[in-house]
Amino acid sequence: MSEAHPVVVIGAGPVGLAAAAELAERGLPVLVLDKGARAGAAVREWGHVRLFSSWRDLVSPAAERLLAERGWTRPDPVGYPTGAQWAETYLEPLAAALGDRVHLGAEVVGVCRRGRDRVVDADRAELPFTVRVRDSRGGERRITARAVVDASGTWGTPNPLGGDGLPALGEAAAADRIAYRIPDLADPALRARYAGRRTAVVGSGHSALTALVALAGLAEEAPGTRALWVLRRGAVGDAFGGGQDDGLPARGALGERARAAMASGRIEAATGFATADVRAGDSGVVLADEEGRALDPVDEVIALTGFRPDLAPLGELRLGLDPALQAPVELAPLIDPNVHSCGTVYPHGAAELSHPEPGFYLAGMKSYGRAPTFLALTGFEQVRSIAAALAGDHAAAARVELTLPETGVCQGSGLADETGAPEDSAAGGCCGPAPLPVEVERPAAVPLP
Numbered sequence: 001m002s003e004a005h006p007v008v009v010i011g012a013g014p015v016g017l018a019a020a021a022e023l024a025e026r027g028l029p030v031l032v033l034d035k036g037a038r039a040g041a042a043v044r045e046w047g048h049v050r051l052f053s054s055w056r057d058l059v060s061p062a063a064e065r066l067l068a069e070r071g072w073t074r075p076d077p078v079g080y081p082t083g084a085q086w087a088e089t090y091l092e093p094l095a096a097a098l099g100d101r102v103h104l105g106a107e108v109v110g111v112c113r114r115g116r117d118r119v120v121d122a123d124r125a126e127l128p129f130t131v132r133v134r135d136s137r138g139g140e141r142r143i144t145a146r147a148v149v150d151a152s153g154t155w156g157t158p159n160p161l162g163g164d165g166l167p168a169l170g171e172a173a174a175a176d177r178i179a180y181r182i183p184d185l186a187d188p189a190l191r192a193r194y195a196g197r198r199t200a201v202v203g204s205g206h207s208a209l210t211a212l213v214a215l216a217g218l219a220e221e222a223p224g225t226r227a228l229w230v231l232r233r234g235a236v237g238d239a240f241g242g243g244q245d246d247g248l249p250a251r252g253a254l255g256e257r258a259r260a261a262m263a264s265g266r267i268e269a270a271t272g273f274a275t276a277d278v279r280a281g282d283s284g285v286v287l288a289d290e291e292g293r294a295l296d297p298v299d300e301v302i303a304l305t306g307f308r309p310d311l312a313p314l315g316e317l318r319l320g321l322d323p324a325l326q327a328p329v330e331l332a333p334l335i336d337p338n339v340h341s342c343g344t345v346y347p348h349g350a351a352e353l354s355h356p357e358p359g360f361y362l363a364g365m366k367s368y369g370r371a372p373t374f375l376a377l378t379g380f381e382q383v384r385s386i387a388a389a390l391a392g393d394h395a396a397a398a399r400v401e402l403t404l405p406e407t408g409v410c411q412g413s414g415l416a417d418e419t420g421a422p423e424d425s426a427a428g429g430c431c432g433p434a435p436l437p438v439e440v441e442r443p444a445a446v447p448l449p
Helices: 014-025 041-045 061-068 083-101 188-194 206-221 249-263 364-368 376-390 394-398
Strands: 007-010 030-034 049-051 102-104 106-113 129-135 140-145 147-150 198-202 226-230 267-270 277-281 284-288 300-303 360-362 419-422
Touching (some): 030 083, 030 140, 061 376, 188 206, 198 206, 206 249, 364 376
Parallel strands (some): 007 147, 030 102, 198 300
Antiparallel strands (some): 129 140, 277 284
């Protein structure tokens, strides 16, 4: 395989650009492809949300070295940026520093071995990759790559409302009443959509808490605004986080704001409820479970139930994925949310991220599959190790150069664990010690109409 072929990195987000900086620092040709019109396009879509990590943990070491050569200075390390600030202050300058290595408006629609589908063994490991790219006008081209690092994230594929992992019956038909992102209530149109209305927020992670706090704040200004928190778990339990005892205090502050809003009556909770049916009519949207129990009608639904990886473009590659998490098989036991928090995930790299297809790696949030507790710091360590492996520096690839904070028990988040506080709130973090459980009565169900 020719060493002149570039390493193709899919995704010009925080981890993809960090991968490019690592590869460039080692003198390897690299090409970053992203379908967005600007670097950090996905991050910009939640630009109104403040990250839980501070600037200290949001800048890749290799990226900082590259930027420092151009006079860039890291912002106050103890500050917590919004997504928009992260993109404007860091990701945009990093993409500019990488120059013509970054190609925007370039959507990767397929990856394969050149001339081989996934069934063919002959000479497979010796052949380069073919990356099929579609531009913003619909034109397609092929790029030959020596290796591929997919850091495209999971933002584009939110989990559905249905409690069994499939879209609920009627979910598609009610699409105009369902949102899958944290609403930016500073936007007049979105503010009007939720003001004075009853909204169901489905999910138990940080994104759900953020949406609930935002709606509770709106209720103070727009009478009649109400929020119904719909959880699959049997009780609210530790969903508020650790409060004042949280290892990351600002994250605890978000949970405390949600707890206070519930105590004030601005938030109701429906626990132990897994949505199976959605009925939209003149009286509103009714959510029902498989047993036919239904909640009172709401005007809007915000589904914040997490994300999953889009594996369709990788269908001709031989991937080794855990059947439950859809993460690399060596990584899955380290990140299983039934066992681990983000503070107890062992730092990992190329060895845990490799696949039966040599030279292909998943990195960043996409490498976690359906596991929700990902840290930017973890992604930076992943791509440092991958770049070392691709450069032939196997000792550096195997070496651990990251110590994650011990911050206790994680909760799942609709976004990566980095996010979850609206711009005007305190920032938080992904982890915190388990709080005392809180029991909340579930509203009475009514028969499905």
